[in-house]
Amino acid sequence: xxxxxxxxxLLYRARLGGPGEKQLLASLAxxxxxxxxxxxxxxxxxxxxxxRGYTSYGSLTDLAWRDPAFADLEARLDAHVAAFARDLxxxxxxxxxxLDNLWINILEPGGVHTGHIHPHAVxxxxxxxxxxxxxxxxxxxxxxxxxxxxxxxRKTRARQENRSFVxxxxxxxxxxxxxxxxxxxxxxxxEDLDAERISVSFNYRWS
Numbered sequence: 001x002x003x004x005x006x007x008x009x010l011l012y013r014a015r016l017g018g019p020g021e022k023q024l025l026a027s028l029a030x031x032x033x034x035x036x037x038x039x040x041x042x043x044x045x046x047x048x049x050x051x052r053g054y055t056s057y058g059s060l061t062d063l064a065w066r067d068p069a070f071a072d073l074e075a076r077l078d079a080h081v082a083a084f085a086r087d088l089x090x091x092x093x094x095x096x097x098x099l100d101n102l103w104i105n106i107l108e109p110g111g112v113h114t115g116h117i118h119p120h121a122v123x124x125x126x127x128x129x130x131x132x133x134x135x136x137x138x139x140x141x142x143x144x145x146x147x148x149x150x151x152x153x154r155k156t157r158a159r160q161e162n163r164s165f166v167x168x169x170x171x172x173x174x175x176x177x178x179x180x181x182x183x184x185x186x187x188x189x190x191e192d193l194d195a196e197r198i199s200v201s202f203n204y205r206w207s
């Protein structure tokens with residue numbers, strides 16, 4: 001007898017890597033703060049949507065033009081996404097996945113990013129720039145959960161692949177990739193944190 005794993009959900013984790021990684025992360029974090037200060041439209045979007053902190057998601061699409069550090073980042077992300085696509089065994093027909101959008105996230109103490117998916121993305125992901133001690137993890141949800149009407153709960157010490165939720169601890173320089181249909185969130189951050197959680201998120205499309 002044998003028990004097989006079918007229809008796996010893959011998660012990619014790596015260091016951003018490349019020459020001058022530490023300097024690039026610092027430059028991106030500084031640029032994120034400067035852009036947040038100047039982006040009135042983004043500030044208004046955050047206020048309207050009760051986002052505790054700042055995100056450029058609803059306002060800016062030209063980060064690479066604003067700062068060459070983001071253009072450098074795009075090139076490095078392309079390599080990671082290509083590696084993930086190989087692991088997923090996508091048949092891309094010679095057309096690589098391309099960056100569709102990229103945005104800044106600055107989450108203040110007590111902030112939260114509620115559960116969601118990226119319906120028009122093939123691959124989504126996040127690069128962490130600055131993470132205070134005790135920052136909230138990335139919480140990934142088993143996509144089959146809505147269909148498990150009669151399933152018993154999982155054991156507390158269940159293997160990661162059998163859990164209903166998986167928590168990914170963020171760290172500066174970490175790149176995390178998943179398929180765009182995978183529901184995810186950032187649980188509420190502690191109010192007593194002494195720093196912001198800064199990251200860059202992105203979507204890749206196939207066209």
